[in-house]
Amino acid sequence: MKVLVVDSGGRGHAIAWQFQNDPGVKEVICAPGNAGIALEIRCENARTDEEILELAKKEKVDLVFIGPESPLTRGIVNLLLEEKIPVVGPVKRASILEGSKAYTKLLCREIGVPVAEFEVFEDPQKAKDYIAYVKYPVVVKADGLAQGKGSIVCSDEKEAYHAIDRLMVEKIFDEAGQKVVIEKRLFGIEISFFIFTDGESIAPMPVAQDYKRAYDNDEGLNTGGMGAYSPHRLEGEKLNRLVCEKVAMPLIRGFAEKEGVQYKGILYCGLMLVEDTPYLLEANVRLGDPEAEVILPRLKTPLSDISLQIINGVLSDKKVEWSQDYYCDVVAAVGRTRQIKDGKSKGWYHGYPGRYGKGYPISGIENVENPACKIFFAGVNNSPEKGLITDGGRVLHVVGKGKTLQEARDIAYRGIEKIHFEGIRYRKDIGKE
Numbered sequence: 001m002k003v004l005v006v007d008s009g010g011r012g013h014a015i016a017w018q019f020q021n022d023p024g025v026k027e028v029i030c031a032p033g034n035a036g037i038a039l040e041i042r043c044e045n046a047r048t049d050e051e052i053l054e055l056a057k058k059e060k061v062d063l064v065f066i067g068p069e070s071p072l073t074r075g076i077v078n079l080l081l082e083e084k085i086p087v088v089g090p091v092k093r094a095s096i097l098e099g100s101k102a103y104t105k106l107l108c109r110e111i112g113v114p115v116a117e118f119e120v121f122e123d124p125q126k127a128k129d130y131i132a133y134v135k136y137p138v139v140v141k142a143d144g145l146a147q148g149k150g151s152i153v154c155s156d157e158k159e160a161y162h163a164i165d166r167l168m169v170e171k172i173f174d175e176a177g178q179k180v181v182i183e184k185r186l187f188g189i190e191i192s193f194f195i196f197t198d199g200e201s202i203a204p205m206p207v208a209q210d211y212k213r214a215y216d217n218d219e220g221l222n223t224g225g226m227g228a229y230s231p232h233r234l235e236g237e238k239l240n241r242l243v244c245e246k247v248a249m250p251l252i253r254g255f256a257e258k259e260g261v262q263y264k265g266i267l268y269c270g271l272m273l274v275e276d277t278p279y280l281l282e283a284n285v286r287l288g289d290p291e292a293e294v295i296l297p298r299l300k301t302p303l304s305d306i307s308l309q310i311i312n313g314v315l316s317d318k319k320v321e322w323s324q325d326y327y328c329d330v331v332a333a334v335g336r337t338r339q340i341k342d343g344k345s346k347g348w349y350h351g352y353p354g355r356y357g358k359g360y361p362i363s364g365i366e367n368v369e370n371p372a373c374k375i376f377f378a379g380v381n382n383s384p385e386k387g388l389i390t391d392g393g394r395v396l397h398v399v400g401k402g403k404t405l406q407e408a409r410d411i412a413y414r415g416i417e418k419i420h421f422e423g424i425r426y427r428k429d430i431g432k433e
């Protein structure tokens with residue numbers, strides 16, 4: 001089988017690598033991929049949905065696997081299916097579960113999936129009146145896609161008003177903030193729960209702990225993710241049953257009943273466990289990044305088999321097996337660097353998730369020789385003079401594998417210490433319990 005993975009970051013590398021080691025797969029192509037992925041997997045520079053479709057046709061691929069949310073919400077799956085190309089991912093209509101937080105919250109309310117008390121607003125003044133009326137702390141969320149930055153957790157009314165102004169008046173996320181969801185702030189244990197689904201059945205994935213804040217001890221700004229590990233202490237049959245019964249199954253079934261469209265692919269439930277109730281904070285229609293980097297390596301069942309089961313509607317959780325090995329992912333990001341313009345220093349960039357410099361040569365990759373240490377590449381590019389260079393805020397993921405979390409974490413940190421680029425910065429507390 002020939003597989004095309006659509007993605008350009010660390011998650012895409014992890015997906016493509018999984019297929020690369022899949023006995024049922026002869027060839028893997030990643031589009032557009034990046035210069036780091038290209039060290040071991042063929043990357044093709046197809047970026048638009050039309051270019052991806054052309055590539056899939058030209059290469060006669062047997063399967064396409066979509067990594068990120070944007071092509072899904074644009075309807076790339078519909079485009080590929082029209083040409084009879086098998087693809088893993090929800091169709092455009094079903095991708096609304098991530099594309100509109102208001103839609104998903106209203107659906108949950110209708111079908112009885114636990115969600116925090118909420119209301120939806122299109123008028124900033126009415127939104128503020130509601131905030132004043134409810135009195136409890138709220139979270140203000142842009143309805144549409146905002147690269148995971150559209151939810152503002154507020155401690156008091158003043159912060160919430162400010163959030164309304166930023167999303168609805170200043171429109172910092174453009175049209176994504178046209179509508180907002182205002183929901184009660186919950187306090188509990190937050191987990192990300194991923195499932196495979198063929199639209200009828202569900203196969204849960206194991207759980208990963210991710211680290212969203214920029215600095216150690218969960219300080220600093222929110223980021224796309226600074227690291228992750230799996231297995232998680234809460235994962236297991238009990239949690240699977242709870243989340244599948246209360247959230248995932250009703251959501252998949254409720255959506256199909258309401259819309260007459262099946263949800264197929266991967267569903268990511270962002271949950272807050274409050275006592276024994278799993279509240280759905282949000283739904284995403286794809287794998288998380290960096291969660292994919294520590295969950296997928298635990299997959300013992302070939303991903304090509306699962307993909308075909310999803311497409312053919314014959315998925316069963318009995319057929320999906322996971323290892324109990326630990327994986328720990330430490331993300332190397334670009335921290336503080338000098339801002340250079342026309343050869344002169346102009347001060348400093350603070351670094352990811354704020355502004356950061358680009359184009360720094362990456363060295364030491366070849367010194368990471370431990371087979372239990374794997375590097376997944378994210379923001380990297382190739383320069384004819386300098387070789388591999390940084391090209392984003394999150395540059396690479398160093399993933400250690402071990403029999404215990406401690407071992408996996410030691411291996412990841414020993415690996416990342418060998419890598420260098422200007423401004424390299426990573427959290428020192430990933431997997432530290």
Ligand SMILES: Nc1ncnc2c1ncn2[C@@H]1O[C@H](COP(=O)(O)OP(=O)(O)O)[C@@H](O)[C@H]1O
Binds near residue numbers: 149185272
């Ligand atoms: N109702 C809530 N109560 C407490 N924290 C929340 C709530 N909703 C969201 N959050 C926090 O904000 C983060 C981002 O919100 P989320 O709904 O996942 O949107 P997005 O990932 O698109 O920004 C969550 O990971 C969680 O930590």
Ligand SMILES: [Mg+2]
Binds near residue numbers: 148270282
């Ligand atoms: Mg989220």
